[in-house]
Amino acid sequence: LAxxxxxxxxxxxALISWxxxxxxxxxxxxxxxxxxxxxxxxxxxxxxxxxGAISEAEAKQRALAVLANMxxxxxxxxxxxxxxxxxxxxxxxxxxxxxPQLDLKDASGTAFNRDMQQQxxxxxxxxxxxVWPKADSDVAIGKTSVAKLYTPWGYTVGTGVYNDxxxxxxxxxxxxxxxxxxxxxxxxxxxxxxxxxxxxRPMARLVTSADKLx
Numbered sequence: 001l002a003x004x005x006x007x008x009x010x011x012x013x014a015l016i017s018w019x020x021x022x023x024x025x026x027x028x029x030x031x032x033x034x035x036x037x038x039x040x041x042x043x044x045x046x047x048x049x050x051x052g053a054i055s056e057a058e059a060k061q062r063a064l065a066v067l068a069n070m071x072x073x074x075x076x077x078x079x080x081x082x083x084x085x086x087x088x089x090x091x092x093x094x095x096x097x098x099x100p101q102l103d104l105k106d107a108s109g110t111a112f113n114r115d116m117q118q119q120x121x122x123x124x125x126x127x128x129x130x131v132w133p134k135a136d137s138d139v140a141i142g143k144t145s146v147a148k149l150y151t152p153w154g155y156t157v158g159t160g161v162y163n164d165x166x167x168x169x170x171x172x173x174x175x176x177x178x179x180x181x182x183x184x185x186x187x188x189x190x191x192x193x194x195x196x197x198x199x200x201r202p203m204a205r206l207v208t209s210a211d212k213l214x
Contacts, residue, residue: 028127031146031159038078038157041066042150060153064089073161081147081156083120085113088155092135106130107140116147120156124149134162 042063049059067078068091080089085102087093105111112130119126125148131140147158 027144027161027163028146031127031144031161032125032148034072034159035078035146035148035157038067038070038159039148039150041070042153042155042157046152067157076159076161078157078159081158083149083154083156085117085156106132112145116145116156116158120147120149124151126158129163132162 045059045063045066046056048054049056054062064080067080068089070078077091078089079087079091081087081101084100086098086100087096088098090096101113102117103111104113108131110130112128116126116128119128125146127144127146129142129144132143133140142163143160144163145158145160147156149155150157
């Protein structure tokens with residue numbers, strides 16, 4: 001029973017770890033696809049300017065205006081920076097436009113934009129995790145952002161989402177896995193008890209019979 005218990009615990013931990021990893025991977029793919037949508041907006045406007053229909057300056061202005069109004073999920077948005085991590089467009093923080101964000105730190109003191117810049121320079125895409133409070137709260141929670149380079153204009157386009165929904169899903173997984181493990185252990189304990197009784201009682205009767213014969 002001890003070995004079975006250890007196996008159940010190990011299996012539960014493995015299930016929780018697998019579920020969490022799968023959720024994070026899915027989140028990263030989703031964010032990457034969303035950034036691709038934003039890059040598509042930039043590219044369509046660049047082509048419009050290349051055709052001579054509008055100037056490049058107007059194309060950039062229009063594209064940034066479109067991105068500033070795009071929302072998805074729970075009001076999540078896009079941001080645009082240049083290659084030096086100077087903010088070009090941010091719909092919820094317009095007061096930061098034109099200001100360097102390279103040394104911006106989260107609540108834990110991590111300069112996550114520096115990590116983003118390094119990843120962008122080496123791979124053209126970056127994924128960073130950090131802690132940041134929501135607009136209506138002072139409590140910093142986990143957030144994941146994905147950014148990609150748009151080389152023709154030297155833009156860094158990104159978006160990020162808070163991970164509180166993943167934390168809720170993980171808690172649900174832990175509760176479910178724990179219930180399954182406890183139920184299984186309870187069943188095995190009862191089975192072990194019944195098996196023990198099925199062995200002990202015949203043995204007891206055998207011993208009693210032998211004593212009578214003696």
